[in-house]
Amino acid sequence: MRIFKKSPAVKRAGAIVLATLLSVGMLGACGSGSNSSSGSSGTKITIFNSKSEIQSQMEKMAKEYSQKKGVDVEVYSSTDAVVAHLSTKYASNDPYTISMVDPKDVYSLAKEHAIDLSDQKWVKDTKYALKIDNKVYGFPVSIEARGLLYNADAIKKATGKEFKPEDYKTLSAFKGLIKELQAGGMEHPTGVIKEDWSLVAHYLTQVYEEHEDPDAFIKSLHEGGVDLDKDAKFTSLMDTFDVLKDNNYAKDNAISAEREVTEQNLAEGKIAFMFGGNWDWSVIKDYDYTENMGEMPVPQDTEDGSNEKLVGGGSKFLFIDSSDKTSDKQRKAAEDFLNWLVYDKDGQSFIVNDCSLISPFANNKLEVKDPLGKSVKKYADADKLIPNYNHLPDDHFSVLGANFQKYLAGQEDRASLAKDIQNYWKSAKIYEAGK
């Protein structure tokens, strides 16, 4: 020990160096250990999947794709909010090569983070590519549409007649059917799910979407120029909502009725109608469902044809990262992957058969298997979809969700709900094209 004797100052300096090295070493240890596998060709692309119900299919597909194409594909998902998750990836300079997001996220992310896909071959094969300033940024994964879900077997059982949805376009016809169902022993033929995204992001939003120019309508709401309670669209949709609400099987505890229970009732034919969309199949398929189900437009007393259309369009979009953390080789591989989804038989089958999604691409002729998807596909092919409005403020569904739930629970009347909606819009940040 004597030989190593040093002055206290040197000792102290040595200790600091040692300590620093140690801690740096520890930090380093935390950082490594993730990027282990690499594909045969060395190109690796990462995909962020925000559609949790297809995660296992995605992982399986990635494995097969990697083996066949020699490009290493890795699929990730997150339970966090989509943007919250992506923001941590951007902050740590580790973006995904391909990210799957909702349409409104493409608008907020694309300009900084996505590459222009306008020159891609698939653009001409779909109506649903997402464009900003005439440049294509978003690759549509699937078509989803909302409407009134029905159980035709249950209706037939109660009324004794074959159910033809096109006979019930108007509210008066629909009301008549409800009466018939009740006479046939189905006391409460409808169900309403109380989630704010269903009530507001889906049902209320249809009020805006059925206006010819939703942007202009929202602008005048913002400026206080609309008496919503007198608005024809609001009135006709809310009239229909009242019928759904008054015949709800869980009328007295609408606020604690669980979505799963309501969908189970629909699947098993205890109720006949529920407002929803083809995504509800992922819940319904877990129950003992009857085959004859489908999706129809929300019945309304209106003449403009909106009671013959579902509301929907492209629902999830893929974009390719534009940062310098992604190499051109990776971008090329990512573009190849998108083309594979559209043009390769396996890719087409992956979307339709494995994930039970409706392909937004005209060249994909595969038959959708689930009944709700079949209905939606029929309306989409006939060009009978009212397009989604994708520029609602981010807090819209949550703030107004509270008000709409009060309406559902019978604690607020329609006039005050209309007032609440008007007040919300007065202080809301609205979207203006080009900004």
Added chain:
Amino acid sequence: MFAGPAAILFCAVVIVPFIYGLYLTLTNWDGISNHKPFVGLSNYRQAFADTAYWQAMGRTVIYSVISVILVNVVAFLLAYLVTSGIKGQNFFRAAFFIPNLIGGIVLGYVWKFVFNRAFVAIGEAVTSHTTSSLLSTPNGAMFCLILVSVWQYAGYMMLIYVAGFMSVDQSLKEAAEIDGCSKAQAMVKVTIPLMRSSFVQCIFLSTTRCFMVYDLNLSLTKGEPFNSSVMAAMHVYNKAFVYKNYGVGQSEALLLFVVCAVIGLLQVYFGKKGEVDA
């Protein structure tokens, strides 16, 4: 000197992020963009003007006060019970502690099932007409949150009180009783003052935990019904990540931190001041 590595790590994972977070409150960042436009104190102005935030804060205070009192009363009684020499007390200690080992998220879902299905089914069987779930009314939802928190934390705090009870020398209690104290008097005048540090710790832990509650809030009520059970932490998360108002959300988080820190420190300060030694 030997604090070096720890100090560096502490800087890297606490101080630096904290200062960076402080900086973000001065920007108009949306949480994801590369640009972070500097806006000065306007986020704080917005945070102070955000009525939903202060409502959530008020709700959190009510929830915390009631929960902290109940958690500590229940924990103290449980601790007394399992140190009083009843049969199988080790088993009870373990049993009361178990709820604390279940994460808040899981706990929330389990209790949601209990409130929405089990209690409703029992209610319907007993009264023979439809009963609605406690979770469907604002006051009911608050009651559920408090009940589950008490159930979760009481076992944990109980352990600290058990340690407190054990640390009080038996001879002191005996001496008090020989001097003519009743059992209750010995408890109030001798045992409780001597385990004051347990109270300080327990109240501090339960206060900060209740103030920052998020997981239970998310899985049990999700803010429903009518956004009437959104606690401060949930509001902050929504503001920052769901409504993409990162700067304002971050400022609100900072305010929540300040409120929480002030309450915690005051409580520890006054609690410690009165501590006595045997």
